[in-house]
Amino acid sequence: MSIPSSVLGTGSARDLSPGIYPGVVAYLAIAGVVLLLMILIGVVLRLAQAEWLPVPPDLFYEMMTAHGAGMVGIAGLAGAGIMWHFLSHHVRLSRGILIANLISFLAGVAMILAAIFLGGFGGGWTFLYPLPATSGGAWEPGAAALYLGGLLVIGVGFLLFYLDAGRAIIAEYGTLGAALGWPVLFGRLGARLPEPTVVASTMVTIVNTLGLVSGAAVLAISLINLVAPSFAIDPLLAKNMIYFFGHVFINATIYMTVIAVYEILPSYAGREWKASKPFLWGWTASTLLVLIAYPHHLLMDFVMPKWALIVGQVASYTAGLPVLVVTAYGALTLVYRSGIRWDAASALLLLSMFGWAAGIVPAIVDATIMVNLVMHNTMWVPGHFHFYLLLGMAAMVFGFMYYLGHDRGGGESTLDRLAVWVFALGGLGFALVFLYSGKEGVPRRWAVHLPEWVAYDQLASLFALAVAAAVLVFALRFLLRVPRLLAMR
Amino acid sequence: MIQDAVWLISVILMAAIAVVFLWVAAGAGQKADAEAVQRRAYRVRAGWFWLLVVVIAVATVTTLRALPYPDRGPQAASRVIVSATGAQWAWTIEGPDLVVGKPVEFQVTSADVNHGFGIYNPAMEMVAQTQAMPGYVNRLQYTFTAPGTYRILCLEYCGLVHHQMMTDLVVKPD
Numbered sequence: 001m002s003i004p005s006s007v008l009g010t011g012s013a014r015d016l017s018p019g020i021y022p023g024v025v026a027y028l029a030i031a032g033v034v035l036l037l038m039i040l041i042g043v044v045l046r047l048a049q050a051e052w053l054p055v056p057p058d059l060f061y062e063m064m065t066a067h068g069a070g071m072v073g074i075a076g077l078a079g080a081g082i083m084w085h086f087l088s089h090h091v092r093l094s095r096g097i098l099i100a101n102l103i104s105f106l107a108g109v110a111m112i113l114a115a116i117f118l119g120g121f122g123g124g125w126t127f128l129y130p131l132p133a134t135s136g137g138a139w140e141p142g143a144a145a146l147y148l149g150g151l152l153v154i155g156v157g158f159l160l161f162y163l164d165a166g167r168a169i170i171a172e173y174g175t176l177g178a179a180l181g182w183p184v185l186f187g188r189l190g191a192r193l194p195e196p197t198v199v200a201s202t203m204v205t206i207v208n209t210l211g212l213v214s215g216a217a218v219l220a221i222s223l224i225n226l227v228a229p230s231f232a233i234d235p236l237l238a239k240n241m242i243y244f245f246g247h248v249f250i251n252a253t254i255y256m257t258v259i260a261v262y263e264i265l266p267s268y269a270g271r272e273w274k275a276s277k278p279f280l281w282g283w284t285a286s287t288l289l290v291l292i293a294y295p296h297h298l299l300m301d302f303v304m305p306k307w308a309l310i311v312g313q314v315a316s317y318t319a320g321l322p323v324l325v326v327t328a329y330g331a332l333t334l335v336y337r338s339g340i341r342w343d344a345a346s347a348l349l350l351l352s353m354f355g356w357a358a359g360i361v362p363a364i365v366d367a368t369i370m371v372n373l374v375m376h377n378t379m380w381v382p383g384h385f386h387f388y389l390l391l392g393m394a395a396m397v398f399g400f401m402y403y404l405g406h407d408r409g410g411g412e413s414t415l416d417r418l419a420v421w422v423f424a425l426g427g428l429g430f431a432l433v434f435l436y437s438g439k440e441g442v443p444r445r446w447a448v449h450l451p452e453w454v455a456y457d458q459l460a461s462l463f464a465l466a467v468a469a470a471v472l473v474f475a476l477r478f479l480l481r482v483p484r485l486l487a488m489r
Numbered sequence: 490m491i492q493d494a495v496w497l498i499s500v501i502l503m504a505a506i507a508v509v510f511l512w513v514a515a516g517a518g519q520k521a522d523a524e525a526v527q528r529r530a531y532r533v534r535a536g537w538f539w540l541l542v543v544v545i546a547v548a549t550v551t552t553l554r555a556l557p558y559p560d561r562g563p564q565a566a567s568r569v570i571v572s573a574t575g576a577q578w579a580w581t582i583e584g585p586d587l588v589v590g591k592p593v594e595f596q597v598t599s600a601d602v603n604h605g606f607g608i609y610n611p612a613m614e615m616v617a618q619t620q621a622m623p624g625y626v627n628r629l630q631y632t633f634t635a636p637g638t639y640r641i642l643c644l645e646y647c648g649l650v651h652h653q654m655m656t657d658l659v660v661k662p663d
Contacts, residue, residue, distance in 0.1 A: 058649050124646045130623065131602045131648065136577040138649045235603065235623050271523045278534070300605070300620045302558050302627040310553060317545045325538045332513045333530040337521035354510040358503040365495050368548075373557045374491050374615045377605050377644040432500075439496040441615040443607070443644050446652040452613065 020085070020404060023098045025485050027081030028401055030102075032475035034074040035394065039471050041067045043464045049449045050457035058138065060447035061122035065147075068125030069112055072250055073154055075389065077105055078397045079256030080161055083204065086197045086263050091168040097160055104157030111150030119143025124445065126246060127151070129218070129238035133226050141226045148226070152219045159212045166205045169198065176202050180287070181280035196262040196275050200255055203287045208252045210291065215245030236303065243297040251290050254356060254388065257396035258327060261349050264403050265331060268346040269338035273330060282322035289319040296367040300376045309369060316367030320360045328357035344416045345406055348399030351424050355391025359384060362435055377445075379456075380438025387431040390467070391424070398423075398474045405481035412477075419473035426466030433460040490614055557617065559594070559628035568594040568630065573641070575604030575621040578650035580641050587660045589636050595629040597621045604654065605644025611637035618644055636662040 041063050048055035055063070084098055115121040121143040123131045132144035166176065173179040173194060179202040183191035194202075218241035224231045266273040295312030298304050331353040340346060362384035366375055375381075402412070437456040442449065449457055571584030573595050587593060597606045597619050604621040606629065616639075619629040633639075643654035 057652065061646075061649055061651075122649055128603050128646070131646075134577070134602050134648075136601075136648045136650070236625060239603070239622075269517075300618055300627075301622065301625075302619050302629065303622070303625045306556070306558055309558075313553070314549055317549060321538070321541055321545070324541060325534060329530075329534055329537065332509065333527065333534075335517045336513050336526055336530070337516055337519045338523070338526075339520035340517045342517075350510070350514060354507065357510075358506045361502045361506070362499050365499055368552045369556055370552055371491060371495055373617055375495065376618060377607075378615070435499065436496065439492045441492070441609060441613060443642055443652075445646040448652045450613075 020485055021088070021095065021098070022486055023095060023102065024081050024085045025404075025482055026102060027077055027084075027098075028397075028404065029479060029482050030106075031074050031078035031081065031397060032401060032478050034070060035078070035397070036468070036471050036475045038067055038070040038074065039464075039468050041070070043461065043468050046457055046461045046464045048447065049454070050461045051454055052458065052461060055447070057447040058120065058122060061124075061445075062116050062120065064445060064447075065122050065124055066113070066116050069147075069151070070109075071389075072125060072246070072253075073105065073109065075253035075257075075393055075397075076158060076249060077102075079204075079253040079393075080158070082260050082397070082400050083165070083197075083201050083256040084161075086259050087165065087168075087201045090195055090198050091165075091172040093168050094164045097164040101157040101161040104153050104160075108150040108152075108154030108157070111146050111153065115143045115147035115150060119146055121147045123147065126242055127219075127222065128242060129222055129233060129235055130225065132222055133229065145223055145226050148219050148223050152216060152223070155212050155216050155219065159209065159216065162205045162209045162212070165201060166209065169202055169205065173198070176206060180284055181275060182284070185277060185280050185284070193275055194280075196273060196279065197259050199275055199280065199283045200259050200262065203283050203290075204252045204255050206287055207248050207255075207290050211245045211248030211252070214241045215249065218242055218245065236301065239298065239301065240294075244294045247294040247297060248290060250385070250389070254393045254396075255286065255290075257352075257393050257400070258356075260396050260400040260403070261327075261331060261352060264345065264400065265334055265349050268343075268349075269334045269340045271334050271338055273334055279326055279330070282326035286319065286322045289315050289322075293319050293367075296372075299367075299369050299372040313367050313369050317364055320364050323360055324357055328353045343402070343406065344412050344420050345399045345402035347417075347420050348395045348402060348423075351420070352392050352395035352399060355395055355427070356388050356393075359388025359392055359431075362387060374441075375438055377443060378438035379434050379442045379444050382444050383431055383434030383436075383438050386427075386434055390431065391427045394471075395423070395427075398471075401474065401478040404485060405478060415473055416477060419470040422466050423470035423474070426463045426470060430460055430463035430467055433463060492614065557619075557629070559630055565594075568592045571595050573597045573606055573621070574600055575606065575643065575647070575654070576600035577602065577648050578643070578654040580606075580643075580654065580656040582641070582656065582658065587633060587658065589633050589660060589663045591663075592630065592632045595619070595631070597627045597629055598625060599623045602647050603645045604647050605642075607642045607644040608658070609640045609642060610635065611639065613640070620645060633660045636660050 047053035048060055120139040169179045179194050179198050181194050184193055218238055221233045262273050293315035295308045296316045299309050365371055366380055366384055433456055442453045569585055569591055571593055574581045599621040606621050607618040608616050610616050617631045619627040639658040641656045641658055643651055
């Protein structure tokens with residue numbers, strides 16, 4: 001079932017997708033469309049702040065809610081598709097669960113869209129308690145319930161997905177610890193060395209199961225609170241549960257999509273990427289650090305225990321180590337003087353390593369308590385996560401899409417190569433303007449900006465339009481290849 | 490301002506990472522023996538790891554020396570107490586006049602949902618903030634160093650009029 005990794009051709013991509021399950025194609029096709037739509041919504045938000053497009057504040061916040069929920073959800077779906085595709089080469093995953101997750105995702109999306117655009121829900125994707133139930137008259141409890149219910153339906157689907165992944169991994173490797181390579185790390189003779197895909201999938205399975213349970217619990221409580229307001233939860237506890245879930249889930253998207261880098265980039269470089277002890281240590285550390293770093297979202301909640309906030313800073317600093325020392329460094333070593341063949345897939349995958357590694361810098365900076373005091377909830381925050389989600393995670397997804405179709409539907413054109421450059425430079429400019437705006441103190445999530453901030457928004461809008469144009473090319477290219485992908489199965 | 494230093498450090502580090510990636514990408518078309526590259530890379534990686542460990546350790550120790558969280562030190566009794574309550578979509582601020590050089594403790598809470606209490610100086614640079622949360626009082630201690638009209642902006646999304654939740658705060662000369 002596993003892929004032989006001993007012999008790799010030089011300078012050409014080996015076929016890692018001899019049989020692409022249609023469910024995976026569906027995941028990626030939906031991801032391409034939704035990513036494009038969400039980026040277009042993002043463009044509208046920036047154009048509105050730039051005063052180039054009149055958008056009423058209520059519609060702005062509804063679109064902002066859709067953009068946030070849509071991006072987080074679709075990042076999760078794309079990551080799950082990539083993880084399932086490669087993990088299924090090593091363990092026996094359930095196709096039924098894969099499809100069930102997709103169905104629940106689509107059902108949840110329909111509920112969320114109805115809540116937002118029919119019910120007027122604009123509570124932000126983080127549904128920070130008790131805002132859904134306390135809208136100031138802007139939306140009815142029914143709309144909030146539909147939104148929260150939609151998220152819950154999506155979350156349950158993902159939980160099933162990870163439970164199935166965990167079951168399959170344990171069936172093949174015995175324990176989750178073994179799939180993380182602990183017997184190798186702790187010197188058991190003859191211990192089986194797990195493949196990078198298995199290690200990454202195991203880490204994600206562990207953290208996302210915990211994150212989703214926390215998210216589902218707080219969603220359920222919030223739903224009950226909508227029906228029976230006397231059933232309340234401590235707002236600080238709710239905040240912890242929400243940010244634990246949100247932090248873990250969005251981080252896990254990168255840890256899933258990076259599997260595409262581990263699997264595909266070696267084939268272009270003609271070299272192997274095997275799990276080593278530093279690799280295993282890095283992923284074990286990431287498993288822990290992702291779970292305990294979430295208090296960096298609560299650094300300005302002064303009533304939190306001080307030790308928890310210090311842990312949040314230290315864990316956030318340390319969480320950068322595995323990326324910078326293991327994954328990004330490993331990618332550079334792999335590519336260095338390898339005679340690599342460049343195409344859209346390989347270029348996007350290497351770009352993704354830069355996006356992730358460089359995006360860590362402003363993320364770590366913001367996790368510094370004294371910096372957070374003057375940067376929290378400014379544009380610096382979306383600046384750092386757009387950096388590593390757009391130039392990191394999304395680049396991994398688009399690289400995977402190009403890889404899937406590279407020998408199934410015609411070669412790439414100058415337009416594709418141009419789109420990669422436009423995406424890279426547009427994304428870089430877009431994220432840097434966000435960061436600069438944050439440095440200038442511009443708050444995030446404001447529908448209307450003060451006059452002195454509008455110039456930043458106008459510059460960001462131009463970069464955002466460039467990104468949208470590039471993603472239009474990526475998405476269309478993949479969608480045009482879908483029939484051939486399915487036919488060649 | 491911390492913000493300027495943070496921006497500069499971030500841009501320099503991100504640019505350094507970009508240079509490394511561009512250098513590797515530019516030379517990737519050439520071919521070298523994979524094992525030799527790997528051996529050398531492993532040696533460099535050990536140094537890279539320990540360099541990062543030292544940088545992180547120094548940064549941690551340095552940045553954790555001063556924290557914005559409330560203390561009950563000798564200054565506590567002399568602080569001017571100001572209550573600040575957020576409610577959709579206005580601030581209610583009550584307390585004595587604020588004077589330059591006199592330590593202030595803002596006791597920040599919310600009457601409904603989460604808000605963010607962000608203080609901007611007359612040049613619209615943020616100088617401090619804390620969250621305003623229902624059921625809790627966050628104590629933000631700050632000493633103004635210049636007189637003028639400061640602005641309080643809401644920094645936590647709180648509903649459809651979030652961006653209008655602003656008020657002024659006058660700080661008088663000593």
